[in-house]
Amino acid sequence: SLYNTSSDYYAMKIHKLEDRPSTNLGTPHTFRIIDREIHFEEVGDSDILKIGSKVKELRKAANMTQAELAARLNMTSGAISQIENDLITPSLNTLVHIASFFKKQVEFFINTGLLENPEKGYKVLRKKDSAHSVSGPMKIQRLFDDRIPEINPYFMVLGGNQSMDGPIMLHKGRELIVVVNGALNLTIEGEELLFRKGDSIILERSFIERWSNHGKSDCEFIYIQY
Template identity: 30%
Template sequence: MEFPKEEVGKRVRYLRRLQGLTSDELAKLTGVSQSMISQIERGQVSPSLETLWKLSHSLKVPVFSFFEPEESNAVTICRSGEEKLIKRVRPNVSYQLLSPGTGKQMSFFKMVVEPGEELDTPFMYHSGEECGIMLCGSIRIEVEGETHMIYEGDSIYFDSSLPHRFMNTGKVDAVAIWAMTHSF
């Protein structure tokens, strides 16, 4: 299976234009050359994970938003079993998108974190807010230097602009329903 560079490029261009940025302005924000931004947007190159991360931070959107098709419907129903599965950000984390996250101010998804602690997992931060409820298992969430454990039935809220990361230190898959807001 090939990396969907054309679709990713279209999404980068769409999100950049949605925020009123030129390709030169986005290049300066990300620390990537303007020609690289142009090549990504035209689907000529596959951006590295590091470049996607920089674009995500600069455009203030989750990394997985680059892999979503554009949605323009006012009402969207996600039928059971038809959720979009996204497993690109971390190898032990998968997301089932339960809402259209593209161009919307909020994303809603089911998150499954497989057991396994990765101490070198980078901190994430982006504009918006996040909240979630654990359906089963537990995860450790670090938010701006503070560690929090949430267990089955617990919920959490935090400001997404604070550096954060999470990991499953247990023995079973941790499953949560998560929502996050976006600023466009």
């Protein structure tokens, strides 16, 4: 589906036909139409610039509505809403204008949670900057958010005396689970297996039919698709 957001920005939602869950199914991907050609924004822009939450934070701190801020910036309230929800990334000129209005440096909007050092060859992700979601009783923290295309790592927490059926996310490749804290019961091919702290399992063709935590404390584990 395609809809206009502001000025020459549009947003497009790609609806999957496969019956598989997706962590970013509803996330619009932003692009511009220039001379009747579609130009997608650089993928890294939204990772580096954490515009939306910071604009919203500054606006609320100033006790302003989206309409009031839009009027002061000579923008539409719809554009402000799209920026705050990270559906569009403002141009550099717009970002400078926003920063100037709130008396902030442009660097204020740059996300330093992910530190990439090409010379040392490592990446760091701070807990506060990772994506969190909930699937039933399971808390899911996405690690590095698609920045490592070969693997999909997650940190998961299953509450005490909680269970859930079926695979959390279907995956065509292998899956690795490492229990970090507590105990985890997994039902695989009709058999319930117990995994304690430090235990791990690799799934090559099987899938998990049921996740259970029979203890009182949370069970924490690393789940990696690769």
